[in-house]
Amino acid sequence: MKKLTDPLYTLSGVGPKRAEVFGELGIDTVKDLLTYYPFRYEDIQEKEIEDIQDQEKVTLKGTVVSEAVLNRFGYKKSRLNFRIMQGHAVINVSFFNQPYLKDKVVLSEDIAVYGKWDAKRKSLNGMKILGAKNDGEEFAPIYHVNKRVRQSSLVQLIRTGFEEYGCLVEENLPQELLEKYRLMDRPTAMFAMHFPKNPEESHQAKRRVVFEEFLFFQLKIQGLKRQEKAEKNGIAIQYDVQRLKGFTKKLPFELTQAQKKVTNEICRDLMSPQHMQRLLQGDVGSGKTVVAAIALYAVMTAGFQGALMVPTEILAQQHMESLQLLFDPLEVQTALLTGSTKAKERREILEQLASGEIDVVIGTHALIQEDVVFKRLGLVITDEQHRFGVNQRRILREKGQHPDVLFMTATPIPRTLAITAFGEMDVSIIDEMPAGRIPIETRWIRPPQLDTVLEWMQKELARGHQAYVICPLIEESEALDVKNATEIFEHMQDAFSPAYQVGLLHGKMKNQEKDEIMQRFKENELQLLVSTTVIEVGVNVPNATIMLIMDADRFGLAQLHQLRGRVGRGSEASYCILVANPKNEMGIERMKIMTETNNGFILSEKDLELRGSGEVFGVRQSGLPEFVVGDIITDFNVLEVAREEASTIWKKKQWWVLPDYQGLAEEIQPEDGKHQYFD
């Protein structure tokens, strides 16, 4: 009998090979395919070139006026160029690494290209060719695809999927909710997500799917929370108050009021038998690390172990160093465990974790997985960008560990949003900077002034300071990213060598290579570090006082703020120089705001106001859960409604056996069947 969960190859025309290609997109079953929703719809309409803002994503329609020229360079890299005429304007279009599009570009024929507008070069960086000849396709779905799957073949397959399995799609929400919120039924919504008849139908379909996605999420986390409560096996960590006081007294500085407040909140959670789920939020440089150190120390004095998880090896290394400075190494046994820890050392560390010899372990995500066994894990702290979601919590539970959990983030997420999105997590905020900080001075310059700035930088370097130079982000192609960074690197070498050493760091480098360069910068063997944004998160080099950001208008405000937070970490005056030539009011406004405030919360609000989407102010980096269709910023009210409904549902006695709730119960049951919410 056919089921929606049948593997993809059960569809006509799909063999194992093709199924594998789609598997790369996470589409393994027919259901995965039918629910592989477009991330946006392209409303194909002509736009006057003067009205398009730099970097805006638009569709341009026009006549092809030059043969398409394909240049190949390097392994699998290529660039396709052609020109189209729209009205009286001739526009350059280029596509990277999509050589097969050449056949779609026919001289003198009309074409519609979706892409990103480069105002400076009056050219469009193409992302997709839309069916221009087919005027019916005025409202086209756009999917995330990769190099091996084309939009058109995906759409084709989705059609086949509906033809062969469409009749099996059943409602999964209770009637009550459908009526209460006037939601579209599931079969209609699922189809309309891909093939909407008009914008209104598309809107209704999306409204339903977003609701559904948020409701499932809320049901799961509330279910988990409920179960954790029922088990009552959170750990009461009876730390040694006197020793902890001794530790904070010995710190090289006095804690700020805000640090004291959050430390107390955390310590209270540790002591209580309730399971701690706390979000610690504080702007870059507000001093979260020392708060983490205090919590880890407290846990150690109670005879428990602590783990600190960070996103990269560089950061792990760095946290290891700062913690060792704060801890008395004789008293606290620390270890570093990352992907590059050598096998022998790793084995030793694992043994010592199992025996309880190690008190605090610092490392990347691998820490809490697989063969890592703790003797008595009491606290897990995650720092930046880490998704420590339902699944990770499950992994620990299954190992029989129920540690308290503290998430640290520098992303200024509004409090209500954090609480709702994390599922009733407690929130602590450090809203104060350590005293004596000299605020970073931010200046915005236009490119022609760069030479003057470089001269001024000579003087700063002569005083023994160091500088970062950040290269713009070129999303279209990594090869271009590297090329661009290399050019800037050479320019800096011309300007500063041989008096100063210049280093280069980019995403194409091997981890080890990156770590080496970073290390040399830390040790002041390099005075200038030219880098793509790989240094964005967390590195601490207090001697660096200059942050020079090229093409700063290409970055989001939150990202600029994060980058700026890399300087001003010592006692010297620091500077952030934004080099940008924004083409429109919004760009100008953004540069101005950066020079006016150092406050991350104000910036995030501004960013939201100016650009109106969640992604821009770094939600991705915040560790907030990511949703496929729903946007926790723009659909925030739906998220709140879903939270309330989920809570109402959990209050119903054994709701999962009610006939109208079968679909829901099935949806939140994990595939491996390992976790039972319903007991």
Ligand code: ADP
């Ligand atoms: P972040 O919140 O960005 O992780 P860090 O914990 O790295 O910030 O702290 C930034 C710097 O401020 C570090 O050099 C740290 O030693 C210092 N610092 C932290 N707390 C205080 C304080 N209360 N007084 C003075 N300096 C502090």
Ligand code: MG
């Ligand atoms: Mg930090």
